[in-house]
Amino acid sequence: MLKSPSRRLLLISTVALLLMLQGCPQDIEGNQPGECSDGADNDSDTYFDCNDSDCYGAPNCLGGDDDDDATDDDDDATDDDDATDDDDATDDDDAADDDDAADDDDTSDGVAPYISDVTYNYDASGPKLVFSLQAHDPDGAFGVPLLLWSVDGVAQAPANIGSTPLGADVAFDVELHGVTPGSTYSVLFAIQDADGNLSEGYLVSATAS
Secondary structure, eight states: OOOOHHHHHHHHHHHHHHHHHHHSOOOOTTSSTTGGGSSSOTTSSSOOGGGSGGGTTOGGGSOSOSTTSTTSTTTSTTSTTSTTSTTSTTSTTSTTSTTSTTSTTSSOOOOOOEEEEEEEEEETTTTEEEEEEEEEOTTSOOBSOEEEEEETTEEOOOEEOOSSOBOSEEEEEEEEESOOTTOEEEEEEEEEOTTSOBOOOEEEEEEOO
16 A cells, blocks of 8 residues: 555655654763863753763862872872981981991990099109109000190100000009209190090199209
8 A cells, every 4th residue: 555645745754854863973971172171061961070971980070089099098209218218318227227337337436535533753863854654545455555735835756654454444644854953844644545536634843852
């Protein structure tokens, strides 16, 4: 049976409409740059920007405070594993720790001796001044001490006190020859132990009379 012209026209119109609808792309939130941050409901589904599931994964919808970004607590440049943590160049294992060249294991014990007393006598037969010194090393290991001294600011030749290593205490005499009777001399003494620790100076004013 033949279809009427009106029914044929209606069928053609319906098919054309369907073809038009299929040919039009569906609008999706985020399919154009900026749509996930423009404050508009671009696909008319009542969801805006990051609240629309179509925007999941968009850069501005990823949250910026997770544990892997540049400022989080685990991976950034200021966390507990950076260059200023307990393992850096200034920790307890650096060049200034107890194992460096200045620690307690180096060649110096760091304990300086001291001169405890100096007396003198004038010997007119010389004429000379005879100084009697007493010194102490707190660590009990003087070794072979070295005497450093000067007269009126003029350095005299250093002298080893004996040749046998000594303990904590030492007593010895030093003679100053060629003095002028009646003259007063300013004599400065210091003593150094075998570890190289030097005492403070001990100043004596001695008169040849």
